[in-house]
Amino acid sequence: MSGAPEPGYDPYAFEPFAVTVDLAVFTVRGGALHVLLIRRGQEPYAGAWALPGGFVLPRESAETAARRELAEETGLPEQVVADLHLEQLRTYSEPDRDPRMRVVSVAFTALVPDLPEPAAEGGGDAAQARWLPLGQAPDLAFDHAAILADARIRIRSKLEYTCLATAFCPPEFTLGELLAVYETVWDTVLDRPNFRRKVLTTPGFVEAVPGAARLTGGRGKPAALYRAGPATALHPPLLRPEGPTR
Amino acid sequence: MSGAPEPGYDPYAFEPFAVTVDLAVFTVRGGALHVLLIRRGQEPYAGAWALPGGFVLPRESAETAARRELAEETGLPEQVVADLHLEQLRTYSEPDRDPRMRVVSVAFTALVPDLPEPAAEGGGDAAQARWLPLGQAPDLAFDHAAILADARIRIRSKLEYTCLATAFCPPEFTLGELLAVYETVWDTVLDRPNFRRKVLTTPGFVEAVPGAARLTGGRGKPAALYRAGPATALHPPLLRPEGPTR
DNA sequence: ACAAAAGTGTTGCTTCTACACCCATGA
């Protein structure tokens, strides 16, 4: 930024802006990508579904506000919210995106493992918080449908060149579970042996948990367990097939 | 966002936020990456260099404000500003990033071809606008050094998997010029024949201008001319070498 | 003739893809 408002630095010289945060929090559950939504308890859009979020307080950064609102509005466990990897998506600033007043919203994306349904009784304004599958997402308040669409595009391409997919998995996971994350988010079918090799030969993507194994589908050979490794980028990337394979 | 301020919708109920935009506009000139900076004419940081930018007006989106401020503060040609590809970098919202008041800033990145020095006399608050090489960038006002660093990281990786490099080139360019863009931004040396093949075999990256050729260094064989093609993504990507080759 | 820059060809290596096949477990 640069330059001051012409009359000087009077903070009240302009029509004020409100600054909010919105969160697109995703998880993979039962072969479908789900997003965490709340049902609004107040006007405008009372009763409609919306992304969790809310106003940034005077002494907060957007990141801090995002974490606070997520904890308040959804029943996500304390620890999950604290450790969450939040990533800025972009900022939405169209003048009429909120009917009340001028509201600029900083949108974030986050990925979490499949968790139990959040406590139905969130605090704050949210009457209800639920995971809903993207395929049958209801109409959303404000411009949240657009934000959600942008967030989905972002995470789809992020899986290609980052190690973020492990964020969808519990602390210890099988390669089959990791594969399912990719297949679900990309809506494709990947070759299991090749996927396996790619993941294991990328240094730092995953680390084996020695000796550990787990049965997944009830049947079949128990699968070895892995933890997320220290790597964050995927070089070279894991490209998704172009044609819709599914 | 969701939920209203507790007392209702009174826009003045909270300490107001100001919303600004900041722009990191890059060009490649003489083998060095340059950024467009202005010298501030007012307090705070009067006399210091800063990224161009300014306040978002009540009826503007951040994108509109960015374009307007860029036109006002720097002498960039009308047409260049209108056609510019602006991309949001991220939003900076630390509470004390501006000493005057609470200011949240939406940062943008843009790439332009090597242009003549902007008119020294920008309008608005900017006393002066200049291209400065990144290597010898001065201290910047506010948190602009951090924004600039983030922007640089972003464009470096964007060259890998998008066709954005052509935005640094004039409408018609040689492959040698495009190569120079990559080598400058990445600070590496690339193999010319391999680079050439990669660019030409990526559908839609560049289009040949039939029959056209241009002498570049004064000497040597005239180079064929190309235009930017319709493609925007680079699949598969053009990965930069890891070790600092230069 | 020489230097400089553009452009072509070739070879070997690495990576990816497709698919066949074996292993461990529950029903």
Next chain:
DNA sequence: TCATGGGTGTAGAAGCAACACTTTTGT
């Protein structure tokens, strides 16, 4: 013993890196 999911092997194709070599211009 069969179905199911985990895991290994391999041959062909594709892509990439390195480098030798040809072409066209100005001096």
